[in-house]
Amino acid sequence: MRLFATTALIALTALPAAAQDWKSDYRIVRFGILSGENESDRIARYTPFQEYLEKTLGVEVEIFTAGNYDGVIQALAAGQIEFSFLGSSAYAAAYTETAGGVIPLLTQIQEDHSTGYFGVIVVRCDSGLKTVDDLKGKTLAFADPDSTSGYNVPYYNLVQQGYQPEEFFAAIPFSGSHEAGVAGVANGQFDAAATYINNEKNGIPQRMETKGMIKEGEVCVIWTSPEITSGPFTARANLPQGLIDEMKAAVMNVPTADPQAFKDMSGAEDSTAKGYVEVDHARYQWIIDMRDWFKAQRDS
Structure with missing residues (x-):
């Protein structure tokens, strides 16, 4: 090829x-x-x-x-x-x-x-972070400026829910990809990352577990967007x-x-x-x- x-x-x-x-x-x-x-x-x-x-x-x-x-x-x-x-x-x-x-x-x-999926915010399961409110002053990594689930939808909906990302979080960097963001959470580089799931069985975190990139149960979802087309x-x-x-x-x-x-x-x-x-x-x-x-x- x-x-x-x-x-x-x-x-x-x-x-x-x-x-x-x-x-x-x-x-x-x-x-x-x-x-x-x-x-x-x-x-x-x-x-x-x-x-x-x-x-x-x-x-x-x-x-x-x-x-x-x-x-x-x-x-x-x-x-x-x-x-x-x-x-x-x-x-x-x-x-x-x-x-x-x-x-x-x-x-x-x-x-x-279904023909949709969901933007999610993930954290380390052992971090003690349970809600978006717990992320105040923390680092939230978005995936890419043109990512629907990894940036646009979570950012937009966080604003609608009363959060101003630039002010609420300590930093909101772009990781470059969904996997890089989730891996960054697993290794402690980021406190949280935006990515996506299709459902409880399928999505970026589940795929990364299957590939051995992160351990099973290492990252947990604490926020879910409305359904995305x-x-x-x-x-x-x-x-x-x-x-x-x-x-x-x-x-x-x-x-x-x-x-x-x-x-x-x-x-x-x-x-x-x-x-x-x-x-x-x-x-x-x-x-x-x-x-x-x-x-x-x-x-x-």
């Missing part, structure tokens, strides 16, 4: 090729994944899916990773990748950055038919419709066509993910509205 290679940038305003001819224009198709965990684990989890796509689409497929969320967003905006798995806030950022030049296609659905698998809007349709079908079918690849993507042995459902832009408008609130705070 080759990772991202430099190519000529494709402007988002370019006219799409005829749907039936897309393979002659897109001999390599690239999809991006966000920096929720370290790069080697991200690549390992998605390599079986990449191989499945190559067999299904009949073209070479490459994985694109970046050191932060914005790297993937900018790659979409610059036409350097065709598709990406995005969080809700990252999709909103990409939509804004491209002036509507991206299309949400699918989002993951769980066994209980799961992020979409996203396409550039200027791609040939044939390519979009074939990729969308391939992703939709992976749970049954290649169950192991789908399982590996989830990153947890007891994942409750069952497949994908179609989504549209309207589902994410509230995330854009929330980001507009952030912008208004910065500009005021």
Whole structure:
């Protein structure tokens, strides 16, 4: 598998090729994944899916990773990748950055038919910290400025609940990724960190326990956000419709066509993910509205 290679940038305003001819224009198709965990684990989890796509689409497929969320967003905006798995806030950022030049296609659905997840704040279980009030004067690490669950939703909701993060906490650094924040809590670097869970069985802390990155029962959740709309698998809007349709079908079918690849993507042995459902832009408008609130705070 080759990772991202430099190519000529494709402007988002370019006219799409005829749907039936897309393979002659897109001999390599690239999809991006966000920096929720370290790069080697991200690549390992998605390599079986990449191989499945190559067999299904009949073209070479490459994985694109970046050191932060914005790297993937900018790659979409610059036409350097065709598709990406995005969080809700990252999709909103990409939509804004491209002036509507991206299309949400699918989002993951769980066994209980839910299509959302939750931002959480975690602490060491032995820290004696039980509530947000206990974090006054402590360090809370957010994941990334473009992370829905790791920054935007917890920050926004903490403000709505009467907390002013810059004043209430001693420091609110960005850890760079969900895993780095949780690991920082486990090793004492941070008092608390924002991350996400899908449910009690699946999420970043559970995945890290499975991988042996933290001990079972080492970190505990002390705050949970309202449900967040799961992020979409996203396409550039200027791609040939044939390519979009074939990729969308391939992703939709992976749970049954290649169950192991789908399982590996989830990153947890007891994942409750069952497949994908179609989504549209309207589902994410509230995330854009929330980001507009952030912008208004910065500009005021």
